[in-house]
Amino acid sequence: MILSYLPKLQTHFLLPLKPKTLKTHFNPSLLPLTHFRIFSLFSSLSPTLPTQNPKSPISISQQSDSDDDDVDVEEPHIEVSIDKLFVPPETDISSLTSSSTNTKTGWSARILKGSNIVLSKYASNAQVINAEFVKSSVATEACPNDGLPEFALVGRSNVGKSSLLNSLVRRKKLALTSKKPGKTQCINHFRINDSWYLVDLPGYGFAAAPGEVKKEWDKFTKDYFLQRSTLVSVFLLIDASIPAKKIDLEYASWLGQNKIPMTLVFTKCDKRKKKKNGGKRPEENVQYFQELIREFFEAAPPWIMTSSVTNQGRDEILLHMAQLRNYWLKH
């Protein structure tokens, strides 16, 4: 096995930064939704997309099964232009615009629901059969050294990193969660199916911890990103129930500048009451974030909408992790 970063061969995975510095001020309201090219491609977890004229938008509904007070049953629509799709290497997307299956391989590309991620032939063995906590570390050198591939969950304190991990492994309390920001304080390794790791990290931004302690978290977390050779991709969590935060854009920018592969995971998509959340629906916040991120990235990073309450996006993230992992293992 060659322990190299997945994206080295593909600009789609590299997400190169434009040579720009982050603006100190941004105003999402200056970026109306009409700036998006109206061209939709979506799929559910059905084997192929329905036949569509690529110029006519496809409506996709995302139903919630939660009875949370903050959840409503409105079906959101997000539109993604074809040039904003995340296309894994060796993936032919011609079948996205037709129902035809590649006759040689019997395989046909599709887009994961609530995301811009095209599913490739590498997306196998996505189920979690077992998951176990392995260790907590506060330095990269102290992390497990068995060479297994891993995915790290990072994001602002309280964004839902530990909750997402529990959702992915279908366990309520494998990772500890709290309403109080600052719960996770170490690099926590969880081994999945004895073959790969999910890594829960401390949050950045506001946390119930002294400044010096938070600086220390930031230092060992960033050192881990820069040094960890088995890190396949970072999953940067963004709260979709509130408008974009500058600190999240700065974090995405830092990851990009350091060429660290990244997937954006929008959390708390079940929180849909406009009044409670600054007047925007999660899908609107997601779209604004896409627009803002375009300032810093030449290619669209992969992104996906999730909820640890309704488990929205759980199967899709596992499929995406499977394709990143299997590609990494073969290259």
Ligand SMILES: Nc1nc2c(ncn2[C@@H]2O[C@H](COP(=O)(O)OP(=O)(O)OP(=O)(O)O)[C@@H](O)[C@H]2O)c(=O)[nH]1
């Ligand atoms: N409605 C809703 N609440 C969520 C979701 N994910 C997490 N939460 C809540 O958000 C709070 C923080 O969740 P955690 O998973 O502990 O967040 P974290 O990012 O690990 O936080 P730190 O470890 O402190 O950095 C908890 O009260 C969770 O129940 C979600 O998808 N929807």
Ligand SMILES: [Mg+2]
């Ligand atoms: Mg946590």
